[in-house]
Amino acid sequence: MSTVRRAPWVDPLGAVLLTIGAFGWLTLPLVLFKANRILPGVPHTLAEVLPTSFVVAVYATLATTAYVALRVASPRVRLATALLAIAVIAVAVAAAASALTPPGNRVVRVAPGGAFWLLLLALGLLATDAIARLRPGPLLRVGWLVAFFAAVIGALHTGFFDDLSILREHAVNAARFADEVRRHLWLALGSLLAALLLAWPLGLVCHRLPRLQGAVLGTLNFVQTIPSIALFGILMAPLAALAAAWPWLAGLGVSGIGAAPAAVALFLYSLLPLVANTVVGLSRVSSAAVDAARGMGMTSLQVLRAIELPLALPALLAGIRIVLVQNIGLVTIAALIGGGGLGTFVFQGIGQTAMDLVLLGALPTVALAFAAAVVLDALADLTRRVPR
Amino acid sequence: MITLERLTKRYEATTAVDDVSMIVEPHTITTVVGTSGSGKSTLLRMINRLVEPTSGRVLIDGIDTATEPAHLLRRRIGYAIQGLGLFPHRTVAENIATVPRLLGWDAARVRRRVDELLAAFELDPARYADVYPHELSGGEQQRVGVARALAAEPNLLLMDEPFGALDPILRGKAQDDLLDIQRRFGTTIILVTHDIDEAFRLGHRVAVMSGGRLLQHDRPARLVTHPADPFVSQLVGATERALRLLALTPAHEIARPGVVEGPTLPGTATLRELLDALVWSGAAAANVADGAGAADRHVTLGAVLAHGRRAGE
Numbered sequence: 001m002s003t004v005r006r007a008p009w010v011d012p013l014g015a016v017l018l019t020i021g022a023f024g025w026l027t028l029p030l031v032l033f034k035a036n037r038i039l040p041g042v043p044h045t046l047a048e049v050l051p052t053s054f055v056v057a058v059y060a061t062l063a064t065t066a067y068v069a070l071r072v073a074s075p076r077v078r079l080a081t082a083l084l085a086i087a088v089i090a091v092a093v094a095a096a097a098s099a100l101t102p103p104g105n106r107v108v109r110v111a112p113g114g115a116f117w118l119l120l121l122a123l124g125l126l127a128t129d130a131i132a133r134l135r136p137g138p139l140l141r142v143g144w145l146v147a148f149f150a151a152v153i154g155a156l157h158t159g160f161f162d163d164l165s166i167l168r169e170h171a172v173n174a175a176r177f178a179d180e181v182r183r184h185l186w187l188a189l190g191s192l193l194a195a196l197l198l199a200w201p202l203g204l205v206c207h208r209l210p211r212l213q214g215a216v217l218g219t220l221n222f223v224q225t226i227p228s229i230a231l232f233g234i235l236m237a238p239l240a241a242l243a244a245a246w247p248w249l250a251g252l253g254v255s256g257i258g259a260a261p262a263a264v265a266l267f268l269y270s271l272l273p274l275v276a277n278t279v280v281g282l283s284r285v286s287s288a289a290v291d292a293a294r295g296m297g298m299t300s301l302q303v304l305r306a307i308e309l310p311l312a313l314p315a316l317l318a319g320i321r322i323v324l325v326q327n328i329g330l331v332t333i334a335a336l337i338g339g340g341g342l343g344t345f346v347f348q349g350i351g352q353t354a355m356d357l358v359l360l361g362a363l364p365t366v367a368l369a370f371a372a373a374v375v376l377d378a379l380a381d382l383t384r385r386v387p388r
Numbered sequence: 389m390i391t392l393e394r395l396t397k398r399y400e401a402t403t404a405v406d407d408v409s410m411i412v413e414p415h416t417i418t419t420v421v422g423t424s425g426s427g428k429s430t431l432l433r434m435i436n437r438l439v440e441p442t443s444g445r446v447l448i449d450g451i452d453t454a455t456e457p458a459h460l461l462r463r464r465i466g467y468a469i470q471g472l473g474l475f476p477h478r479t480v481a482e483n484i485a486t487v488p489r490l491l492g493w494d495a496a497r498v499r500r501r502v503d504e505l506l507a508a509f510e511l512d513p514a515r516y517a518d519v520y521p522h523e524l525s526g527g528e529q530q531r532v533g534v535a536r537a538l539a540a541e542p543n544l545l546l547m548d549e550p551f552g553a554l555d556p557i558l559r560g561k562a563q564d565d566l567l568d569i570q571r572r573f574g575t576t577i578i579l580v581t582h583d584i585d586e587a588f589r590l591g592h593r594v595a596v597m598s599g600g601r602l603l604q605h606d607r608p609a610r611l612v613t614h615p616a617d618p619f620v621s622q623l624v625g626a627t628e629r630a631l632r633l634l635a636l637t638p639a640h641e642i643a644r645p646g647v648v649e650g651p652t653l654p655g656t657a658t659l660r661e662l663l664d665a666l667v668w669s670g671a672a673a674a675n676v677a678d679g680a681g682a683a684d685r686h687v688t689l690g691a692v693l694a695h696g697r698r699a700g701e
Contacts, residue, residue, distance in 0.1 A: 292473025295438055295546075296487050296536075297463030310477050 013129055014069035017122040024118025025062070030089075031096045031116070034109040037165070037354045041111060046092060049099045054092070061088045062119075069126055079130035082123045089119055090161070097163040111165040111356055138378035145374045149367075165356035166363070173345070173360070181364060183259075184341035187334060188327040188368075191263050195270035195323065200316070202271075203278025204304075213279060220272035228265065228330055232337045235261040262339030266327050273322040281315025282308055314384045321376035328369040332361065389414055390435070390544065390576065395444035397430050404430040406600035407444070412593075414543070417570055417577040418605075419591030421584055421623070427600035428580045432546050435578065436465045448544065463490055466545035466575070470552040472533035474521040480506070480532050481517040487540040505535040508569070527558040534566070538573065547579040551586065563589055584623055588632060596620050609636050613698050630696040635660035639676045642695055643685035648673040652683040663692050 031049070032041025046055050065085040068078055097110035131144060161167055170177055206213040226234070240256030243249050254260045285308050293303045309316075335343030345361030348354075390412040397405040405427040412418045422428045433439040435446055437458040446453045453461055474483050481502045488498045503513040509531040521529055530551065537545055550566075551559045563586065570577055581587050587594050588608045595605040596619070604616040612633050615621040624632060639662045640655055650671035653662055655678055665674050666689050675683035 286471075286473065286476065288469060288471040288473035289475050290473075291438070292467065292469055293475070293486075295436060295462060295467035295469065295473075297459045297461075297490055298486075299459050302490075307475060 008071070009073075010070050011073070014071075014126070017126050018066050018069050021062075021066070021119050021122035024115040024122075028114030028118065030113050031093055031100070032111045032113045033100050034111065034165070036107050037109045037169075037356060038352060041109075041113070043113060044096065044100065046096060049096045050092065054095065058088055058092050061085050065123070065126075075130040075133035079127055079134070082127035082130060086120065086123045086127070089116060089123075090155070094161040094164055097161075097165075101163045106168070109165040109168060109356060110163060138381040141374055142378045145371060149371065166359050169345075169354070169356045169360045173357075177345075177360070180340060180342050180344055180361075184328070184331050184343075184365070184368070187259065187262055187266060187331045187339065187341055188324065191266035192270055192320065192323050192327055194263075195267050195274055196320070199271050199274030199319075200278055203275045204282065206275065206279050207282040217272070217276060217279070220275055223268050224272045228269070228333050229336065231265045231268065232261050232334070235264055236337070239264070257338045259334075259339050261337055262331065262334030262341075266330055266334070269330060270323045270327065273326070274319045277315050277319030277322070278312070281312030281319075284315065285311040310383075314380045317376055317380040317383060321373060321380065324372045324376060325369045328365060328372060332365055389449060390578070391445075391447040391450075392431075392435070393445045393447065395431065395434055395446065396442050397427075397434060397439060398442045403600050405434065405441075408597075408600075408602045409444075410595060410602060410605050412576060412578060414576050415574045416592040417567075417579060417590050418593045418595060419587035420578065420580045420595045420597060421582065421587035422597035424582060425599075426597040428582075428597045429548055431597065432548055432578060432580045435544075436462045436467060436546055438462075463487055463540065464542055464544075466537035466540075466542040468533050468537040468545070468547045468550045470549035472521075472529055472550075472553075474529060474533060474536070476521055479518050479520055480511075480524070481513075483521065483532060484536045484539050486536060491540055493540075501539060505539060508572075509535050509565070511535075526554060527561070530554060530558070530562055531565070534562075534569070538569070538575070541573070543576060545575050545577045547577065549581055550579065552581075559586075566590065584625075588636065596623060609633060612636075630698070631660055631663075633698065634658065634663060634692065634696050637695065639674075639687055640685065642691055643676045643687050644691075645685055647675055647683050648686040648688075650674045650686070652677055659687070659692055659695060662687055663689075666692070 029041075029043030030046055031044050033044055034041045046058060050058075062085060065081050068081040072078060072081075093112045093116055100110045101108055131141075136144065155161065156167065162171065202216060206216050223231075236256040239254055239261050243254045243256070289307055289311070290303060293307045294300075298306065331339070331341040332343035332346060335341055335347050342361040342365050346358050347361075349357030349359075349361065392408055392410040392412075395405055395408045396403070408427075408431060410418075420428045420431060430439055434441045435453075437446075437453060475486075481499075484502045484505055485498045488501055493501070502517065506513040506516055511528065511531060516524075516528070516532075521532065524532065530553075534547075534550065537547070551562045554562055566577070566579075567590065569575070579590060581590075591608060593605060594608050594611055596603045596611070596617075598617075598619050604611060604620050606614075606616075611620060612624050612629050615624060635658050637659045639653060639657045639659050642659070650673045651665045651669050652675040653665060655676060657665075657676065662674050662676070666672070673686050673688040675686045678684050
């Protein structure tokens with residue numbers, strides 16, 4: 001009796017992620033030791049710094065994860081394994097940092113190396129793919145986000161990770177860090193809210209008067225093509241002139257550099273996605289429904305409130321999502337003209353060639369943008385009662 | 389009574405509706421038939437002022453509609469359109485409750501009326517009240533659309549190609565339902581269609597429009613026997629005039645007492661259906677049932693032919 005042997009099933013995404021992780025693990029260092037914060041790092045392997053039992057546990061976890069990524073289909077198992085592996089490599093790197101740092105020494109820096117970042121990328125993708133395969137509802141997705149952030153912040157507060165370079169930089173800048181996060185959010189959200197007040201009415205007018213649409217969207221499109229740094233530069237002169245001409249404006253914080261030009265630029269960049277999404281959202285509302293609503297005796301305002309806005313809401317929220325994610329990223333650049341925000345650390349870090357300081361600015365920015373995207377996607381799903 | 393007085397609508401270079409005058413008797417169905425671009429929809433939309441006339445007036449029971457704010461006028465007039473325009477984000481009950489809520493009815497009265505209408509359209513309130521339109525079949529959506537238009541008990545119902553999206557079988561059912569509803573509520577209905585068969589089947593009176601002008605407005609039989617315009621004869625169909633005429637007459641109208649050898653038709657059958665049964669069976673006469681379903685009268689082939697003969701009249 002002959003048996004037909006079929007090639008074993010292999011998860012294609014798992015194979016790609018395994019390649020990325022294995023490449024990082026085999027070719028790049030897991031931890032870098034620097035005698036001070038601006039010197040290039042000296043790579044170390046785990047075996048050099050950690051007890052054998054610990055190293056074996058890490059290898060075992062990674063091997064299991066590789067197997068699960070390739071051969072196990074259950075998304076629950078894949079998710080649990082990926083999260084466990086992330087925790088294990090984070091603990092390993094932190095333990096290595098504590099082992100490499102002489103007691104009481106505040107000058108040396110131990111940073112996660114390329115292998116850590118590539119593994120984190122591969123494991124993060126494995127986890128998000130598993131979550132996507134579970135098809136969680138919008139509320140559950142936000143629940144996952146909150147749980148993940150709570151776990152990360154909780155872990156950082158235990159003090160176990162304090163010897164890692166990024167947390168060292170954070171400890172030095174702790175007071176400023178909280179301020180800059182607040183300022184970052186304030187700039188991103190404030191400019192969004194201000195833009196909404198103009199963009200929604202403008203989008204409505206464009207929808208009602210199609211002749212205006214080309215001119216308005218064309219102008220906003222042009223604004224969008226100006227590089228952000230150039231726009232900051234362009235705004236400096238008029239804002240400085242305004243502040244000089246009317247001192248009370250200067251008293252309100254208007255000046256050529258600082259938060260004012262940053263807020264104005266973010267406001268301008270916000271307009272196009274918001275107006276365009278408003279126009280698209282309103283134009284997709286079934287014209288039969290609008291005709292029926294008018295024919296049954298709704299006033300224009302009632303049609304807008306009861307029919308057009310509720311049906312356009314998912315598109316309006318999609319506009320907010322685009323702008324919020326875009327603004328959280330753009331605020332980083334505002335630091336160049338003294339606008340503040342997390343970009344301050346990025347540019348300081350670049351100036352001092354201190355990569356850990358750059359990461360202190362960059363990682364929270366990415367996390368904020370990611371959280372904003374998840375929350376607004378969930379909101380859009382919740383408001384979409386009609387199937388697409 | 390609805391009176392259209394010299395209604396005209398011009399858009400820059402084109403005239404959509406050109407000097408149309410017409411009187412619609414209460415408690416009747418008037419169908420407006422024409423090709424696309426004939427101005428029939430514009431005419432309809434001028435009655436509830438979704439389109440404001442360039443000149444001319446619409447009088448409802450002698451009162452000029454222009455004297456009332458347009459949105460208040462529309463709440464008194466039922467309106468159903470092709471594609472229905474059901475609100476996709478509102479449940480069936482909320483859709484039907486639209487006009488009653490605009491009129492400020494209290495919640496209990498709205499609920500009662502919604503249940504009453506759902507039942508009248510053979511939609512079980514317990515099952516259908518709280519579902520969304522996309523969960524309904526095409527025929528169910530269509531019934532909800534008409535129920536919504538009738539929600540505030542309007543005396544006048546305007547319908548613009550209301551059955552245009554239905555397949556032929558659902559369409560026939562929807563037409564029967566509409567005739568039934570009209571008899572029950574006595575609503576005056578003005579219905580726009582491009583389908584001449586639908587216009588003949590539903591209309592007590594048929595208005596034929598072409599190029600913005602009203603060519604003829606009369607009883608369906610008169611359109612067949614006395615077309616006022618070559619376009620009307622073409623629309624009615626020169627090769628099936630007699631059959632159309634027979635389709636307009638119920639068989640029981642010319643039936644004689646006595647039962648004969650031959651097929652038996654239901655009491656609702658038209659002469660056209662009776663002729664079809666005679667040709668099919670080869671019989672010389674057919675019986676017509678009474679209300680209870682028992683055959684008591686008959687119609688002969690000769691009587692059918694005599695009824696359809698109009699040439700030389």
